[in-house]
Amino acid sequence: MTVAIKKVGVIGSGQMGNGIAHVAALAGFDVVLNDVSADRLKSALATINGNLTRQVAKKTISEDERKKALDRIASAEALDALADCDLVIETAIEKEETKRKIFHEVCAVLKPEAIVATNSSSISITRLAASTDRPEKFIGIHFMNPVPAMELVELIRGIATDDMTFDTAKAFVARLGKQVAVSEDFPAFIVNRILLPMINEAIYTLYEGVGNVEAIDAAMKLGAHHPMGPLELADFIGLDTCLSIMQVLHEGLADSKYRPCPLLVKYVEAGWLGRKTQRGFYDYRGDRPIPTR
Numbered sequence: 001m002t003v004a005i006k007k008v009g010v011i012g013s014g015q016m017g018n019g020i021a022h023v024a025a026l027a028g029f030d031v032v033l034n035d036v037s038a039d040r041l042k043s044a045l046a047t048i049n050g051n052l053t054r055q056v057a058k059k060t061i062s063e064d065e066r067k068k069a070l071d072r073i074a075s076a077e078a079l080d081a082l083a084d085c086d087l088v089i090e091t092a093i094e095k096e097e098t099k100r101k102i103f104h105e106v107c108a109v110l111k112p113e114a115i116v117a118t119n120s121s122s123i124s125i126t127r128l129a130a131s132t133d134r135p136e137k138f139i140g141i142h143f144m145n146p147v148p149a150m151e152l153v154e155l156i157r158g159i160a161t162d163d164m165t166f167d168t169a170k171a172f173v174a175r176l177g178k179q180v181a182v183s184e185d186f187p188a189f190i191v192n193r194i195l196l197p198m199i200n201e202a203i204y205t206l207y208e209g210v211g212n213v214e215a216i217d218a219a220m221k222l223g224a225h226h227p228m229g230p231l232e233l234a235d236f237i238g239l240d241t242c243l244s245i246m247q248v249l250h251e252g253l254a255d256s257k258y259r260p261c262p263l264l265v266k267y268v269e270a271g272w273l274g275r276k277t278q279r280g281f282y283d284y285r286g287d288r289p290i291p292t293r
């Protein structure tokens with residue numbers, strides 16, 4: 001048994017939010033994209049249009065599909081605009097306090113049967129569910145970055161998530177043309193439990209002077225056939241998000257092997273968050289990325 005989903009709310013219009021809005025609108029859902037920042041909303045819509053236009057140029061979608069998808073996306077700074085959504089996906093910053101506050105506010109305006117999901121990369125679904133008025137209708141729907149290109153979505157049930165919510169989320173992901181991997185509710189789930197310690201270790205390798213940025217990325221691209229080097233990938237994910245995930249792993253599993261590298265902490269403290277701020281392990285302000293170490 002599944003619930004019929006027609007209208008999807010997306011809270012947070014950063015790199016993940018704009019990607020989720022993009023794929024949902026293309027799959028025929030009406031979308032309301034929300035953010036606290038009007039500038040972020042404006043740039044998210046421009047990004048979605050740019051990415052759809054690129055798909056038209058590559059002939060993976062038609063011009064008509066691009067136009068219809070864009071027409072299906074409304075944007076709003078107030079959560080009230082999500083009142084008639086059947087499914088809401090929260091994808092604001094990876095901070096538990098922020099997410100809890102959002103759930104508290106959005107549940108007050110949603111209809112009782114609406115499903116609430118989080119795109120959190122690492123935080124306990126059971127704990128986030130407990131901050132809502134509907135733990136049985138709460139689930140983790142964890143997309144990969146960049147959303148339009150990546151095939152996988154992790155589904156994570158909290159302890160109270162009911163079968164109808166799980167089956168509805170599974171059907172929704174299938175409508176987006178993506179594959180599901182089911183993860184138990186443990187810190188950072190499957191993909192990031194494996195990926196982030198590798199990235200953190202690459203940052204330790206840099207911190208300890210084993211290699212510079214260029215050598216570490218080249219080593220993993222050419223020596224392990226990774227499509228991106230780990231430091232390039234960290235910049236792509238966002239160093240604030242990487243640090244938050246490592247903190248969740250460190251605190252949640254209480255194992256020193258997950259200690260966030262002090263160099264990662266320093267970059268985040270500097271506001272060097274990677275591509276989104278134009279500086280991280282690479283400097284993106286010129287014609288081509290220049291390593292910062």
Ligand SMILES: NC(=O)c1ccc[n+]([C@@H]2O[C@H](COP(=O)([O-])OP(=O)(O)OC[C@H]3O[C@@H](n4cnc5c(N)ncnc54)[C@H](O)[C@@H]3O)[C@@H](O)[C@H]2O)c1
Pocket residue numbers: 011012013014015016017034035036037040091092093094095098102119120121122142143144145236237238241276
């Ligand atoms: N970056 C990745 O590779 C990746 C992959 C999978 C999941 N995620 C998860 O997705 C979420 C978003 O990550 P991102 O990379 O898109 O971050 P981002 O920094 O690009 O975007 C976050 C957005 O949330 C908005 N925001 C902050 N507080 C808000 C609030 N109270 N209400 C509404 N919007 C608010 C910000 O203005 C910003 O536009 C995080 O939970 C992250 O862990 C990230």
